[in-house]
Amino acid sequence: MELLIGTRKWSSWSLRPWLALKRTGAAFTETLIPLRQENNQTYEAIRPVSRSGLVPALKEGDLVVWDSLAICEHLAERFPAAKLWPDDAVARAMGRSAAAEMHSGFQALRQECPMALDIDPRHAELSQAAFKNVTRITELWNDLLGRFGGPFLLGEWSIADAFYAPVASRFRTYGIKPEGAAGRYVDTILGTRDFLEWEAAAKSEA
Ligand SMILES: N[C@@H](CCC(=O)N[C@@H](CS)C(=O)NCC(=O)O)C(=O)O
Structure with missing residues (x-):
C-alpha cells in the first residue's frame, strides 16, 4: 500500500x-x-x-x-x-458523527488556525465563528470523554481521534485551552507514539 x-x-x-x-x-x-x-x-x-x-x-x-x-x-x-472503530454500534455511530462533523465543518477554526507543526505557540485572536467552533469541539470532546470514560474519545483509540488530532495540535499552537477533560485530551492525543513520530518527521522537513 x-x-x-x-x-x-x-x-x-x-x-x-x-x-x-x-x-x-x-x-x-x-x-x-x-x-x-x-x-x-x-x-x-x-x-x-x-x-x-x-x-x-x-x-x-x-x-x-x-x-x-x-x-x-x-x-x-x-x-x-x-478495531479502528469500536464493536459497539452506538459508540461507532457517535464516533462517525464526530469524525464527519470535523470532516465537513469547523471552517472558521481551520482557516484562522491552520495546522503548523513547525511554529512556536502563539496567541490567536479568534473571530466569533472560530470561537463557536472551539466551544462546540470542547463540548463534543467533554461529552464523549465523559460517556466513554477516556482516555480517547470512544475509550479506546479510534478514527474519531485521528480526525481530532490536528485540532488538538491547532489548540496547542494557538494557545486554546479547552476546559475539563477536553484539556487533558489535547495532551493525550499529542503524546501518542504515532503523533510524535509524524511531528518529528514534520519538523525535519525542508
Ligand atoms: N476533503 C479532502 C480534503 C483534502 C485537501 O484539502 N487536501 C489538501 C492538503 S491538506 C490539498 O491536497 N491541497 C492541495 C494544494 O495545496 O495544492 C480530504 O478529506 O481528503
Missing part, C-alpha cells in the same frame, strides 16, 4: 489516515507531495495518482481511495482486527 501525503507540518488531512494506517500495523510506503508549490505543481504531481488533485490518497494495487474519511473507512473494513 502507498499513502500519498502532503507536507507534514501543514497537511492535517494527510495526518488523519496516516494515523489510522499506522494503527493497522500494515506495511506501507509514503509518497510526499510538497504543498504550496508554484505554478500548479502540487496539483500536477497528485493528478497522475488521484484525479481529485488533493492529498491524501491511498493506493492499493489498482484501487485508489481519495479523501481522508473514505481512506479511514476503507482501512477499518480492510483491517477489522485493528
